[in-house]
Amino acid sequence: MNDTRKQLPRNVGNGLNCSSCHIAGGTQANAGPYVGLTALFPMYNARDGRVISLQTRINDCFERSMNGHPLAWDAKEMNAMLMYIRWLSTGVPVGSQVAGRGMGQVDPSLKPDRARGATIYVAKCASCHGLQGAGTPDGSGGYVFPPVWGKQSYNTGAGMARTETAAAFIKSKMPMGQPDSLSDQDAIDVADYVAHQPRPVFAGGKPDAQAKRR
Ligand code: HEC
Ligand code: HEC
Structure with missing residues (x-):
């Protein structure tokens, strides 16, 4: 999860690791934690419009967030990821949702101001x-600070887009290092700026059925 790009070069098509977004190996609230996921999957997925397994959800991130290629369901790397998520889910009752699942929330009624977002980006990002x-390259093909747009970032089909x-x-x-320091308006403005910069186009067809603001 932490060293995905180097470990799985055939499956990762950009400069990211899973932990670039699922921070600290998927253990932090509101940063896509994996905790409890084996108690929830298989589950209905609105983007796909069907029930999906945890393998499919992981492969969705390989194809979109990592701009790469899916793993075979019985690959040892897939099973290693599933075992790690199962271990993190130890003791979570089946069907229950752990607090802090997903990426958190901002006020959905706010309208993004992309020009203001550009100013915030320069000042704070x-x-x-x-x-x-x-991003900031680490000198050995990876990144100290990951790319947020361009060829080495997530593609247009990713949730982060x-x-x-x-x-x-x-x-x-x-x-x-400064969580929760931005207002909801700041966050939505800078997010709108970043989300609309050039990045790889998702090859798998329709970008994202759930997309409201693109
Ligand atoms: C560019 C950011 C990004 C990267 C990199 C990324 N993901 Fe995700 N991932 C997301 C977003 C966004 C979601 C959706 C979160 C939500 O529903 O709010 C998600 C969701 C998931 C989920 C489902 C979580 C849930 O609560 O249902 C799993 C499992 C997952 N990712 C695994 C991975 C794995 C494994 C990798 C590396 C191969 C990876 N992701 C790489 C952004 C990313
Ligand atoms: C002090 C350095 C630093 C600053 C400043 C910073 N980030 Fe990050 N950002 C990181 C690191 C490090 C990660 C990857 C997390 C990890 O590997 O643990 C990350 C991850 C991300 C990601 C998900 C991964 C990716 O590459 O797309 C996004 C999106 C992002 N940051 C946006 C922002 C925005 C917007 C700002 C300004 C409001 C910002 N960051 C400011 C260090 C920083």
């Missing part, structure tokens, strides 16, 4: 993620 969104999802994550976790 560019020091780590770069003025061109390309939706203004509202990105705003919730950014409000909960960014700038790194």
Whole structure:
């Protein structure tokens, strides 16, 4: 989960690791925690319009967030990820939802101001993620601070490419080290700016049935 790009070069098509978004190996509230997920999956998924397994959900992130290719369901790497998530879910009763699941929330009635978002990005994000969104390389092909747009980032089909999802994550976790320091309006403005920068186009067809603001 933490070193995905190096461990699975055939499946990852960008500069990210799962933990770039599922922070600290998927153990933090409002940063896509994996805790409790084996008590919920298989479950109905609105984007797919059908019941999906945890394997399919992981592969959705490989194809969209990692701009890459799915793992076989019986691959040892898939089973390793499933075992890790199962271990994190120890003791969570089947069917119950752990508090802090997902990316958090911002007020959905707010209207994004993309120009204001650009100003916030330069002031509060560019020091780590770069003025061109390309991140800060670590010198060995990876990143100290991951790319937020461009060829090495998530594609247009990713949840993070939706203004509202990105705003919730950014409000909960960014700038790194200063969680919850942005107002909902700041988060939605900067998210709208980042979400609409150029990035790889999702090849799998319709971008995202749930997309409201693109
Ligand atoms: C660019 C950010 C990003 C990256 C990188 C990423 N994901 Fe995700 N992932 C998301 C978002 C956004 C969601 C949806 C969260 C929500 O529903 O609010 C999600 C959801 C999930 C879920 C379902 C969570 C739930 O509560 O139902 C799983 C499992 C998952 N991702 C696994 C992975 C794995 C494994 C990797 C690496 C192969 C990965 N993700 C990489 C952004 C990312
Ligand atoms: C001090 C450095 C720092 C600052 C400032 C910062 N981030 Fe991040 N950001 C990170 C790190 C590090 C990660 C990856 C998390 C990890 O690996 O634990 C990340 C991850 C992300 C991600 C998900 C991964 C990706 O590459 O898309 C987004 C989106 C993001 N940041 C947006 C922002 C926005 C918007 C701001 C400004 C409000 C911001 N960040 C400010 C360090 C920073």
